Amino acid sequence: MKITVLSGGVGGARFLRGLRDAISPTDEVTAVVNVGDDMWLTGLRIAPDLDSIMYTLAGENDERRGWGRVGETERVSGELRAYGVGWPWFTLGDLDIGTHLTRSHLLREGLPLSEVTARIASRWPLGVRLIPATDDEVETHVVTAEATMHFQEWWTRHRASIPALSFDYRGVAESTPARGVLDAITEADAVLLAPSNPVVSIGPILAIPGIRTALAATSARVVGVSPIISGAVVRGMADACLTAIGVSTTADAVALHYGARSNGGVLDDWLVDNSDSQLTSAIEAAGIRAHVVPLWMRDPESSATLGRHALAAAVG
Numbered sequence: 277m278k279i280t281v282l283s284g285g286v287g288g289a290r291f292l293r294g295l296r297d298a299i300s301p302t303d304e305v306t307a308v309v310n311v312g313d314d315m316w317l318t319g320l321r322i323a324p325d326l327d328s329i330m331y332t333l334a335g336e337n338d339e340r341r342g343w344g345r346v347g348e349t350e351r352v353s354g355e356l357r358a359y360g361v362g363w364p365w366f367t368l369g370d371l372d373i374g375t376h377l378t379r380s381h382l383l384r385e386g387l388p389l390s391e392v393t394a395r396i397a398s399r400w401p402l403g404v405r406l407i408p409a410t411d412d413e414v415e416t417h418v419v420t421a422e423a424t425m426h427f428q429e430w431w432t433r434h435r436a437s438i439p440a441l442s443f444d445y446r447g448v449a450e451s452t453p454a455r456g457v458l459d460a461i462t463e464a465d466a467v468l469l470a471p472s473n474p475v476v477s478i479g480p481i482l483a484i485p486g487i488r489t490a491l492a493a494t495s496a497r498v499v500g501v502s503p504i505i506s507g508a509v510v511r512g513m514a515d516a517c518l519t520a521i522g523v524s525t526t527a528d529a530v531a532l533h534y535g536a537r538s539n540g541g542v543l544d545d546w547l548v549d550n551s552d553s554q555l556t557s558a559i560e561a562a563g564i565r566a567h568v569v570p571l572w573m574r575d576p577e578s579s580a581t582l583g584r585h586a587l588a589a590a591v592g
């Protein structure tokens with residue numbers, strides 16, 4: 277079975293790790309990954325969502341901190357700060373910088389990001405094929421009353437404390453899906469939306485011209501997993517993002533935001549947490565099949581169970 281997952285960083289990575297544990301050996305998983313958080317910093321191309329997934333699937337992630345490499349040091353960042361370059365509030369780990377140097381080097385050699393990603397990821401047996409949603413530079417900027425800033429500045433520096441008015445996926449209108457992305461969607465037996473941020477992780481992927489059309493055309497069921505449980509985010513700032521686009525932080529509102537595939541949207545099925553069972557009628561009324569399952573990815577076992585539930589919805 278060919279399974280394609282649209283994914284952001286940390287939430288998506290956990291979901292993919294569980295899914296990898298849930299599949300059978302003949303199944304193939306492709307992750308189409310958000311690049312909206314990417315940026316150039318001190319001459320390096322940083323791709324946080326691709327790297328979060330890669331480190332997590334490689335077992336190299338820092339579980340305790342929730343992001344980056346395990347056993348990381350920050351000596352180079354200290355030097356950059358002393359020279360007054362980069363963003364003082366954006367720490368790059370030394371091991372992580374190795375990844376960014378490699379990526380930047382290969383990009384400067386002229387390789388597209390998708391090939392660069394395949395090369396970098398081949399270091400580890402990830403068990404999941406990673407493709408950036410686009411090879412083009414599409415970066416999410418946040419519009420606030422005072423200024424427009426890169427998503428990383430809004431989130432990492434300001435911790436989403438400045439109200440966002442809107443999100444601008446800069447460059448998206450002129451972008452094209454990376455090689456392999458449209459085929460991964462149209463030829464899939466199951467398409468899954470990871471429980472990633474709907475606005476700054478899945479939103480930039482869906483905004484790339486051609487991707488919605490591929491989702492509309494695929495014969496696979498499109499199954500989404502709610503990142504919202506009991507009216508709250510599990511971690512991160514999706515609530516602040518949803519508020520900015522006028523969507524409530526509830527599992528049913530996010531489902532309606534994505535919309536039913538039968539009605540011009542992207543979803544056939546939507547997984548909500550056991551605690552949100554009262555929301556299913558609103559979801560079903562919108563033409564989306566609702567499934568009530570445990571959505572907390574607490575450990576490998578609960579994550580694998582979620583993967584199995586998503587697959588069951590896709591074949592059912």
Ligand code: GDP
Pocket residue numbers: 283284285286287288289290325328470471472473474476477501502503504505508509510511512513514571572573574
């Ligand atoms: P980011 O790019 O690192 O922000 O990660 P993603 O966009 O992939 O995922 C962020 C989303 O994951 C947040 O909105 C969280 O609510 C959601 N999330 C994190 N852990 C869990 C979990 O255990 N279960 C579910 N359902 N969602 C989760």
Ligand code: CA
Pocket residue numbers: 284285286313324325476477
């Ligand atoms: Ca992200």
